[in-house]
Amino acid sequence: MAGEKWKIGGVTVTRIVEIEMSGGLSRFLPDATREAVSEIPWLQPHFANADGRMRGSIHALIIDTGDACVVVDTCVGNDKVRSISAWDHMQTGFLDDMADAGYPTDAVDAVLCTHLHVDHVGWNTRLEKGRWVPTFPNARYLIGADEFAFWEKRGNDEFFGPVFDDSVKPVFDAGLADLVAMDYRVTPEISLLPTPGHTPDHVSVLISSQGEDALITGDFLHHPYQIAHPEWCANVDEDSTRAEKTRREIFQRFADTPTLIIGTHFATPTAGRLVTDGDTYRLNV
Numbered sequence: 001m002a003g004e005k006w007k008i009g010g011v012t013v014t015r016i017v018e019i020e021m022s023g024g025l026s027r028f029l030p031d032a033t034r035e036a037v038s039e040i041p042w043l044q045p046h047f048a049n050a051d052g053r054m055r056g057s058i059h060a061l062i063i064d065t066g067d068a069c070v071v072v073d074t075c076v077g078n079d080k081v082r083s084i085s086a087w088d089h090m091q092t093g094f095l096d097d098m099a100d101a102g103y104p105t106d107a108v109d110a111v112l113c114t115h116l117h118v119d120h121v122g123w124n125t126r127l128e129k130g131r132w133v134p135t136f137p138n139a140r141y142l143i144g145a146d147e148f149a150f151w152e153k154r155g156n157d158e159f160f161g162p163v164f165d166d167s168v169k170p171v172f173d174a175g176l177a178d179l180v181a182m183d184y185r186v187t188p189e190i191s192l193l194p195t196p197g198h199t200p201d202h203v204s205v206l207i208s209s210q211g212e213d214a215l216i217t218g219d220f221l222h223h224p225y226q227i228a229h230p231e232w233c234a235n236v237d238e239d240s241t242r243a244e245k246t247r248r249e250i251f252q253r254f255a256d257t258p259t260l261i262i263g264t265h266f267a268t269p270t271a272g273r274l275v276t277d278g279d280t281y282r283l284n285v
Contacts, residue, residue, distance in 0.1 A: 025223065115199040
């Protein structure tokens, strides 16, 4: 479904939701027990239930500058073979929701992957006549050069499934992929910001327009509880020490500024301002 919209100067960001969930996230976030989450009162009601179950989301963010339409992260996708049962051969109306929001597949100019995990590349491709083909035929797929090299060497993942073969390789085979640097400028308003740790060459997305700024997190932040506890890491982080260091650096840079923080996996309302909260931080929504 089409979710919230935000204006950052002359830029519009639209959230297209594939899945929203309540509970089940602790399998990836082991420190976030119900008891521990319940002790962070500002997470309720948006990001956790009263019993401490975390709320989360898988969604794409469409950045519309007026001159370019850029999709950031493409969720899980339909028809994919996945070891996580809820994601296996999934069927959603994601592309219809994009079209209803004003963004049919042929209107997309660029697809930007913050990293190459299963829930960020799925709609890179769709199944047509038994073949995986690029979903966005007029787009350039922008993928970090070092991130690609890391996953090309590793290949498919036993846990996540044949992600590289069905969601990454086909866009290269179609000649639509560009390998870019971690600080690449996509448009005058959109640039990449290195945020390594979750994967070695993970990036976030900075938007700056008419004196206003926003940051799309990617997975250096999986859930707002990590704002209160930057030391709590996901068990799918490649380098948890570096991931924590990245969070602390980003928090120091953006806390108590007007920059809008838009979480790639944050449940509704998804975005807010990062503020100091004693010796840690919170998200004001």
